[in-house]
Amino acid sequence: MAEKIDNRSVFFNPFSKNNPVVVQVLGICSVLAVTVKLEPALVMGMSVIAVLAFSNVIISLIRNTIPTNIRIIVQLVVVAGLVVIVDQLLQAYAYDVSKQLSVFIGLIITNCILMGRLEAFAMANRPWPSLLDGIGNGIGYALVLVIVGFFRELLGSGTLLGLTVVPQSFYDAGYVNNGLMILPPMALIVVACIIWVQRSRNKDLQEH
Amino acid sequence: MTINKQSNLYTIIYIAVLAVVVGAALATTALSLHDRQQQNADRDKMRQILAAARITTVSDSIIATYDRDIVETYIVDAEGNRVEGDAFAVDVDAQTKLPALRRQLPVFVCRASDGELKYILPVYGSGLWGPIWGYVAFDADGSTIYGAYFAHKGETPGLGAEIEKPAFSNEFIGKTVFKQGVFMPVAVVKAGQKPSGDEDYVDGISGGTITSKGVSAMLSDCLTPYAAFLKNLSQKSN
Numbered sequence: 001m002a003e004k005i006d007n008r009s010v011f012f013n014p015f016s017k018n019n020p021v022v023v024q025v026l027g028i029c030s031v032l033a034v035t036v037k038l039e040p041a042l043v044m045g046m047s048v049i050a051v052l053a054f055s056n057v058i059i060s061l062i063r064n065t066i067p068t069n070i071r072i073i074v075q076l077v078v079v080a081g082l083v084v085i086v087d088q089l090l091q092a093y094a095y096d097v098s099k100q101l102s103v104f105i106g107l108i109i110t111n112c113i114l115m116g117r118l119e120a121f122a123m124a125n126r127p128w129p130s131l132l133d134g135i136g137n138g139i140g141y142a143l144v145l146v147i148v149g150f151f152r153e154l155l156g157s158g159t160l161l162g163l164t165v166v167p168q169s170f171y172d173a174g175y176v177n178n179g180l181m182i183l184p185p186m187a188l189i190v191v192a193c194i195i196w197v198q199r200s201r202n203k204d205l206q207e208h
Numbered sequence: 209m210t211i212n213k214q215s216n217l218y219t220i221i222y223i224a225v226l227a228v229v230v231g232a233a234l235a236t237t238a239l240s241l242h243d244r245q246q247q248n249a250d251r252d253k254m255r256q257i258l259a260a261a262r263i264t265t266v267s268d269s270i271i272a273t274y275d276r277d278i279v280e281t282y283i284v285d286a287e288g289n290r291v292e293g294d295a296f297a298v299d300v301d302a303q304t305k306l307p308a309l310r311r312q313l314p315v316f317v318c319r320a321s322d323g324e325l326k327y328i329l330p331v332y333g334s335g336l337w338g339p340i341w342g343y344v345a346f347d348a349d350g351s352t353i354y355g356a357y358f359a360h361k362g363e364t365p366g367l368g369a370e371i372e373k374p375a376f377s378n379e380f381i382g383k384t385v386f387k388q389g390v391f392m393p394v395a396v397v398k399a400g401q402k403p404s405g406d407e408d409y410v411d412g413i414s415g416g417t418i419t420s421k422g423v424s425a426m427l428s429d430c431l432t433p434y435a436a437f438l439k440n441l442s443q444k445s446n
Binding site for chain 2: 065066067068069070073074077078080081084085088089091092093095096099103182183
């Protein structure tokens with residue numbers, strides 16, 4: 001292979017330097033939709049990690065057999081199959097969460113991160129780096145989801161994972177949950193804050 | 209021998225094989241998980257039925273609570289006579305597509321926390337984006353609503369989806385469906401307005417007008433066939 005792949009950077013870059021959400025700005029739609037509470041955000045993050053890792057490996061394994069003119073269709077079929085399996089598993093083992101996530105699990109298929117990684121990485125690399133790339137990008141995505149979910153649930157509902165964390169004395173003293181946090185626009189604003197913090201710490205990412 | 213990977217034949221065979229493999233994987237998953245999913249769905253249905261009778265449960269104890277509190281289930285027809293069948297298995301969605309006279313109408317009899325018998329009736333209709341459904345619990349007088357539970361598939365969060373909140377369903381408590389012996393289902397109207405007749409009404413959800421109207425239509429469509437059954441109840445209790 002002409003290009004030397006460094007497994008370490010393949011795995012760790014998507015966490016921050018090349019994060020799929022806050023740097024590449026992919027998969028924003030689901031960040032808005034599933035981050036009202038922390039728990040669905042976690043499950044969604046794990047589902048994306050699983051789908052991304054498996055689809056990357058599968059596509060990487062069959063990359064030399066795929067006819068180029070239908071490669072996108074092949075990628076879609078693999079991703080769609082995996083997503084349906086994840087959805088079925090959730091319905092069987094985590095019914096309440098699957099009800100909350102409802103259509104968004106199915107919409108993992110349309111998450112640009114998946115097609116992006118398959119097309120940009122798995123089609124050109126061997127299974128092991130592809131697995132690392134899939135897991136790395138999945139974690140990068142899940143990290144953002146969890147951070148956004150954490151702040152939205154804490155400030156919007158005063159709970160974390162459904163447990164009340166804001167003490168009653170705060171409410172007695174006049175504190176109120178910020179209802180705006182549970183509406184979609186605040187997800188964008190929280191993502192924007194993450195981008196701001198990240199770029200101010202990382203000079204490489206700043207655009208003049 | 210080298211295969212021409214760009215040939216049409218290769219492409220067609222490739223996609224066919226892929227479809228069969230993925231199809232087989234999906235079919236296996238669906239079949240092997242079906243029983244578990246069905247159990248979850250049944251348990252969720254039990255939770256909803258109990259919620260209408262204002263009994264809240266945690267997921268571990270749903271079946272035990274259901275078995276303890278639901279004392280009887282049966283199916284009635286539009287004349288209020290009992291018919292054969294398993295009330296829990298009735299597909300309310302399919303029944304609402306039939307004319308009222310031919311429907312199978314499930315009744316779940318529950319002993320609520322106040323010790324009285326409540327009669328829980330399922331309802332099913334459509335909101336703005338998809339199906340909405342729920343359960344309405346009546347007191348033994350066949351007229352007063354003891355509790356209600358509504359759920360939806362995909363109404364707009366914050367607007368139509370508010371029908372699943374207790375703030376909405378609790379508005380129904382205490383409403384009556386018989387006015388001077390005439391059956392009139394509870395209407396859902398825009399806040400501040402009144403329905404044309406003298407039936408009881410609750411305020412709809414602002415911003416969720418079509419969903420609110422859907423609830424109103426659902427109650428009218430699904431509860432009216434029970435009129436004879438509820439009338440029998442009220443005569444029995446007098």
